[in-house]
Amino acid sequence: MCVPELAKRRKTVRKFMPDKPPKEDILKAIEAAKEAPSGMNAQPWHFVIIESIEMKKRIREVCEEGERKFYEKMKGKLGEWLQERGFTWEKPFLSEAPYLVLVFADVRAPFAVQSTWLAIGYLLLALEEEGLGTVTYTPPNPKEIEELVNAPKHYKLQTILPIGYPNDEKPKYERKKLGDVVSFNSF
DSSP states (O other): OOHHHHHHHOOBOOOBOSOOOOHHHHHHHHHHHTTSOOGGGOOOEEEEEEOOHHHHHHHHHHHHHHHHHHHHHOOHHHHHHHHHTTOOSOOTHHHHSSEEEEEEEETTSTTHHHHHHHHHHHHHHHHHHTTOBBOOBOOSOHHHHHHHTTOOTTEEEEEEEEEBOBOOOOOOOOOOOHHHHOOSSOO
16 A cells, blocks of 8 residues: 555554454564664664553553643643543553554654654554554653663653554544645745
8 A cells, every 4th residue: 555545544543452463563564664764864763562461551550640640730722622532541552452662762863853753653654554553642751651661761752652453433533634734935
């Protein structure tokens, strides 16, 4: 399938079937992600694959503790948007997905965060091509997750990707029209 078709088909998934995809499918998608461009070709990303039920449970507990605090303080547009869509501090997808892929950026590299997010974009499309779903979940307390998985000091968590076969009937959110996001020669 071509990239524009994959991009149009891909949607955020927070509910997964219990069937565990082959680990090779995850590795194939990461193989594509590592081909992303990066500043100075530093390739500052690192992917930690979590499949242990106990570790997924611990990650969920840590994240939900941070989410509870975050939701208590949340107000304004973001709070309204989340409430309208039924989002809460609970993140069951962190323990229900067959895999979690934690994506880290080595911040010693130039443009580490930007480069790592380019790799994440490649990874999202490669997962879609494999028939796998995910959500880019960034916890409010990433340092606690970094400590939990013994990340070296210079590696900073960018996102957690729960990965599995989608079981989420929610439609993809509507996208803006091309003319709304493109201009020529000036803004």
